[in-house]
Amino acid sequence: MSLVSFHTKDQVKTDQNLFNEQVMPGVEKEKELDTIWYPYLKPAVSAYLVYDDTWYLSDMSNVSPFIFNHLAMEATYGIYLPITYPSDFWVLKKHLTLMDANFTTDNATVTLSMGTLYHKYFQYQRQFESSCK
Amino acid sequence: MGLIGNAPYLSNIIVPGQLYDMDVYVNTMPSRSFFSNSDKLKGPTQKTSKPVWSGKDLIYSVEMSPLASLNYTLPTAMVKSVLTQNKTIYMHMQVHFRTQADDPSTKDERFL
Numbered sequence: 001m002s003l004v005s006f007h008t009k010d011q012v013k014t015d016q017n018l019f020n021e022q023v024m025p026g027v028e029k030e031k032e033l034d035t036i037w038y039p040y041l042k043p044a045v046s047a048y049l050v051y052d053d054t055w056y057l058s059d060m061s062n063v064s065p066f067i068f069n070h071l072a073m074e075a076t077y078g079i080y081l082p083i084t085y086p087s088d089f090w091v092l093k094k095h096l097t098l099m100d101a102n103f104t105t106d107n108a109t110v111t112l113s114m115g116t117l118y119h120k121y122f123q124y125q126r127q128f129e130s131s132c133k
Numbered sequence: 134m135g136l137i138g139n140a141p142y143l144s145n146i147i148v149p150g151q152l153y154d155m156d157v158y159v160n161t162m163p164s165r166s167f168f169s170n171s172d173k174l175k176g177p178t179q180k181t182s183k184p185v186w187s188g189k190d191l192i193y194s195v196e197m198s199p200l201a202s203l204n205y206t207l208p209t210a211m212v213k214s215v216l217t218q219n220k221t222i223y224m225h226m227q228v229h230f231r232t233q234a235d236d237p238s239t240k241d242e243r244f245l
Contacts, residue, residue, distance in 0.1 A: 003159070003207075003222040004215055039215050041207075047226055084226045099215055108207040112224075 001045060001086035003110055005096065006037040012093045040096035041103075042088050044111040050083035052119035066126035067119060085122060089129050158225040159205065161214055 010033070050070070056063050063071065070083045097107050117125070207222065214220045 001224045003224055006221075039219070039221070041222075045224060047224075086224065086226065099212065101216070103212065103216070105206060105209060105212070108209075108212055109204050110207065111202060111204050113202040 001047075001088065003042050003045065004039045004099065005042065007040055007093065007096070008034045008037055009098075010034045012040060012096055012098070039099040040093075041099050041108065042091050042110065043095055043097055044088075044091055044113065046087045046090070046113045046115065048085040048087065048115050048117040048122070050085055050117045050119050050122045052083070054119065064123050066123045066130070083119075083122070085117065087125070087129075089125075089132075159207070159211070159222060160225070161211065161220045161222055 052067075060068065067083070070085070071080055073080055097103070211222060215222060
């Protein structure tokens with residue numbers, strides 16, 4: 001998972017006062033397009049271990065498509081590897097930290113949160129993320 | 134644990150109650166395959182470790198356990214690589230799961 005994402009400054013907007021955005025009818029507001037992509041640091045990411053005691057059919061017919069892509073077999077031991085699930089889904093763009101010449105080490109802190117997820121919740125989370133894309 | 138092969142059913146291996154440790158590697162390399170042919174540096178639990186030079190990139194590792202959280206400050210050299218070389222920073226995870234709960238030294242390391 002990448003801790004840095006690239007955006008234009010227009011894409012990363014802070015909260016706006018909607019009253020300031022009002023434009024008189026018939027008057028077009030000039031807007032400068034920012035085409036430069038800047039690196040932004042994510043202030044927090046989460047990583048989960050997904051626990052699952054489901055017995056899956058050997059033809060994988062009862063595996064959810066949201067879990068199937070994360071399953072990896074370990075042939076030596078004949079088991080599945082644990083599912084690790086990094087997520088930055090809850091990091092809003094307005095919380096990203098611009099990495100430019102003014103970037104200092106005071107801003108270079110990333111909060112790593114670890115936890116476990118039940119596979120059903122993991123499935124719902126993946127489904128929710130897919131619907132938001 | 135489920136068995137592959139002739140077993141009609143397969144199972145995942147993570148179940149509640151098993152113990153795991155998780156290593157977090159922060160570096161500028163997108164691939165996780167470098168784990169197998171590079172020096173691995175472990176720090177004490179939930180503390181960052183010193184950087185190690187592995188060929189092209191600096192590798193930093195953080196060892197922590199699940200259900201934990203920490204604030205990790207990116208090293209200055211890594212920040213510079215983003216600013217000057219347009220690199221990005223990746224987080225990789227590696228899980229150690231213990232086969233014997235009473236013996237923390239018994240670990241089965243697998244790369245994820």
